[in-house]
Amino acid sequence: MKDLLYYQDPMIKEFKAGILRSSVEEDGRPYVVLSNTAFYPTGGGQPHDTGFINNIRVLDVEKVDDEIRHYLEEDNTGLQGEITGVLDWERRFDHMQQHCGQHILSATFVELFDFATVSFHLGSELVTIDLNTEQVTEEQLALVEKRANEIILENRSIETKWVTKEELSQYPLRKDVTVDEDIRLVIIPDYDYNGCGGTHPTSTGQVSLLKIMGTEKMKKNTRVSFVCGNRVLKQLAMRKMVLTEVARNLSVPEEESAVALQKVMKDAKTIEKALGEAQDALLVYEARELVVNCENNVVAINFVNRTVQTLQKLSRAIVVENPELVTLLVSENEDKLQFVAAKGSNNGVSMKDVSSKVLPLINGKGGGNDSLVQGGGEKIISAEILLDEMKNALS
Known part of the structure; x- marks a missing residue:
């Protein structure tokens, strides 16, 4: 595990490797197994990488038993000998920003309010964590967001370390690990120690920014939605576009849109009742x-x-x-x-x-x-x- 390229250097964008095996799944998907790879397979809440092997697009990457299969868009018969793998770096770096942001956010909820994260999902638009509490107030969210962004801006180093089960007691883990071997810790020194098999940037500053988007009740837990890095800019651009359109239709400045919209809705309810x-x-x-x-x-x-x-x-x-x-x-x-x-x-x-x-x-x-x-x-x-x-x- 520790010799895999995406663990040796998470910032690698291109690599060379040999083909160990080519085959086709029962569902017709062609795949190849390489001597080593920088393509991260789906796992631990983090989606798989995509990119190219030579000129053939990699659509999916999965770990099956003890091998990592790279599922291709085209027939794999033309791939022989040494290949060149190129990652879709925008996708990979986005996943690293979001995953690292999740570690920071989860650690901050523990630090400030002792709320533990019980699950994590990295979606294509939003990232979510479920906390073991039935309620999180707006004041708590604001404090957590402020603290998480302080950790990001301090540009702390992010370390990874392979340890044995016996060595775990040396570290103040945020939660118990679920494996007995190939234990990999992702460490933000003096802040967060967590067992994780995902990819992360080399410093918290590369996360850039974290923004909490909202919460919702999930039985006895609370789901927190957030975005990091470039996704913050995308969310801001989308909301700016919507706000501009609302303000234009209401014929008011953007900063007055909320009050104007409330008046329109109140008037509409009055008209609806009269009608x-x-x-x-x-x-x-x-x-x-x-x-x-x-x-x-x-x-x-x-x-x-x-x-x-x-x-x-x-x-x-x-x-x-x-x-x-x-x-x-x-x-x-x-x-x-x-x-x-x-x-x-x-x-x-x-x-x-x-x-x-x-x-x-x-x-x-x-x-x-x-x-x-x-x-x-x-x-x-x-x-x-x-x-x-x-x-x-x-x-």
């Missing part, structure tokens, strides 16, 4: 008209593109106007049929009889009680036929 009240009032007028024109104490009508919620409100308004009535409403919405059936308090018919008869006709699902039912299903019959079947269920 809802107006729509409800219109439904009452519509209900009165339908009651006047009904026949045989049944209001039966088809609609197009009306929600079940609207049908329910209209049905209730109708039976309030005349508690002797039954109302049968159907709406044709895109590729489905929906219906509501309701009765007034002075009518003894059960609406469950209506839904139980018509739901099988449309492969539908529904629910309700004796006074009101609703349902919906496939448009395998016309709305007119569905309404007729609902009428027949009353007889």
